[in-house]
Amino acid sequence: MKILILGGFLGSGKTTLLLKLIEGVRQGSNKEMPVAILENEIGSVGIDDDLISAQGYQVSTMLSGCACCTLAGELPEAVMGIERDLDPDLLVIEATGLAVPSVMADNLHKTMGVQARICVLVDASRWRRMQVPLEVILRQQLRGCDVICLNKADLVDEAELAYVGETLNAYDESAPRIVTKAAEGLPAEAVAAILGQDAS
Numbered sequence: 001m002k003i004l005i006l007g008g009f010l011g012s013g014k015t016t017l018l019l020k021l022i023e024g025v026r027q028g029s030n031k032e033m034p035v036a037i038l039e040n041e042i043g044s045v046g047i048d049d050d051l052i053s054a055q056g057y058q059v060s061t062m063l064s065g066c067a068c069c070t071l072a073g074e075l076p077e078a079v080m081g082i083e084r085d086l087d088p089d090l091l092v093i094e095a096t097g098l099a100v101p102s103v104m105a106d107n108l109h110k111t112m113g114v115q116a117r118i119c120v121l122v123d124a125s126r127w128r129r130m131q132v133p134l135e136v137i138l139r140q141q142l143r144g145c146d147v148i149c150l151n152k153a154d155l156v157d158e159a160e161l162a163y164v165g166e167t168l169n170a171y172d173e174s175a176p177r178i179v180t181k182a183a184e185g186l187p188a189e190a191v192a193a194i195l196g197q198d199a200s
Contacts, residue, residue, distance in 0.1 A: 001083045003091045003114060004195065005104055007141050008121030009134065010097030013151045017121060017182035018094055024191040029089050036088040038078055040096045075104060076111040090195070098137065102144035118145040119194050121180075125155035127164045142172045147194055154181040 008014050022035040029035075075093075082091055093116070095101055105116040120141055123130070131138065142148065150164055165177065178193045180186065192198065 001088060001091055002195070003079065003093065003108065003116040005093045005095060005101045005116050005118045006121070007095045007099060007101035007118065007145070008097065008149075008151075009123065009130065009138065009141065011126070012097070012121040012123040013180075013182045014094055014097075014121055017149065017151060017180060017186070018092060020182055020186040021191055021194060022090070022092060024186060024188065025090050025195070031087075031089055034089045036082050036086050036091050038082065038091060038093045040094065040099060075107055079108060079112065079114075100140045100143070102140075105144070117147075117196050119147050119149060120145040120175075121149045121151045122164065122168065123152050124150045124161055124164045125152045127167070128160070131167060139171050142168075142175070145172065145175050146196060148172065148175050148177045149180045149182075149194065150177055151180045151182055153179045154184060 006014050006018055018037065022037070026034050079091065079093075082088070093104065095104060101118045101120060105118055108114050108116050122138075122142075148168065150161065150168075153161055156164075161179065168177070176193065178190055180190055186194075
């Protein structure tokens with residue numbers, strides 16, 4: 001079972017991208033349950049659960065805390081349960097908008113010996129307003145990620161997109177970046193880049 005941790009600040013488009021991503025995975029699998037989703041929400045109600053479940057996907061939820069801190073002990077248990085009971089090709093952990101994905105990945109590596117891939121979404125349409133007041137959390141979220149999605153690219157012009165890309169260098173220079181318009185869908189090459197697969 002491959003594990004993808006999907007991070008990004010609140011409103012960056014994680015659930016929209018998640019739905020497009022797992023549709024692409026499902027088309028390429030012959031398993032009855034190719035993808036499982038583990039939602040992590042701070043509150044007592046899973047905001048996106050109904051939306052995702054309505055699309056026919058299995059959703060498990062960790063509520064009332066963050067999987068990188070207050071619920072850290074529950075994360076490996078939840079992952080092991082999903083692998084045991086569902087055996088999907090891919091488990092996508094959609095982190096709360098305040099979570100630090102690298103801490104979650106470290107937790108899984110230390111407790112289970114598994115490697116999780118990290119994809120962090122950056123909202124291109126709000127980046128300029130967010131980068132200073134939210135610098136600490138953004139820096140934490142981008143730390144150790146495997147790929148960065150410059151999402152909502154359909155809401156900005158080329159100059160603004162270039163600005164986002166340039167200023168991201170102060171946060172992370174090494175992770176590959178892909179430009180996404182999740183609301184319009186994900187081409188096969190974007191799915192492959194997010195999952196770390198050969199697009200061919």
